[in-house]
Amino acid sequence: MKSSLKHYFPFLLFLIFPLLGLYYLYDYAVNSPYKINPSVAKKMIKNKKFDLILDVRTNLERQTLGYYPGSVHIQSADLKNQMHRDFPNKNIHILAYCNSGQRARKATEILHELGYKNALYIATPHTTIM
Numbered sequence: 001m002k003s004s005l006k007h008y009f010p011f012l013l014f015l016i017f018p019l020l021g022l023y024y025l026y027d028y029a030v031n032s033p034y035k036i037n038p039s040v041a042k043k044m045i046k047n048k049k050f051d052l053i054l055d056v057r058t059n060l061e062r063q064t065l066g067y068y069p070g071s072v073h074i075q076s077a078d079l080k081n082q083m084h085r086d087f088p089n090k091n092i093h094i095l096a097y098c099n100s101g102q103r104a105r106k107a108t109e110i111l112h113e114l115g116y117k118n119a120l121y122i123a124t125p126h127t128t129i130m
Contacts, residue, residue, distance in 0.1 A: 034108045036120045038128035041095055045129060051092035055126070056107040057099060068097070068126040076103050079110050087116075094119040097126050 036044075044050060053071040055062060062073055074082045076098075094116060096104040101123025111119035122129060 032105050032108070032121075034105065034112070034120050035101070035123055036095070038122050038124050041120070041122050042129045045095070049093055050095045052087065052094045054094055054096040054107065055098075056096055056103050061099065065099070066126070068129060071097075071126070076107050076110075079107055080114065083111065083114060083116065090115040090117070092116065092118065095129075096121040097124075097129070099125050 041050075045053070053068050055067050055071045055073045056076045056079065057065075057073075058075060059073075067073065072086075074086075094108075094111060096107045096111070096119065098104040098107075101121065104121035104123065108119045108121040
């Protein structure tokens with residue numbers, strides 16, 4: 001019995017580690033105090049509670065997948081430089097989005113580090129708030 005476990009052990013490791021990695025990526029994207037439910041975000045947009053809807057995806061994603069009308073496009077890599085220049089008022093209310101929530105979460109964390117304390121994100125594509 002022990003020899004058969006030794007035989008399958010590398011296979012089990014090969015299977016388990018990627019699954020754990022996927023779980024942690026998912027967990028990172030969806031468990032945050034800054035995450036907001038898309039239906040709540042949609043209502044807040046309708047009631048004009050956000051001053052800025054921020055698209056942090058790449059140019060290619062924005063061109064091929066579309067974007068939320070009126071959203072401002074700042075890729076994650078350019079966020080620190082452009083926010084200070086383009087949006088000096090740190091009291092604005094911001095909603096960030098990407099496709100899965102990972103980059104939007106990271107962008108929201110950066111915004112909070114920069115002093116934009118009213119930044120939230122959705123862990124879904126922009127189509128869920130339209």
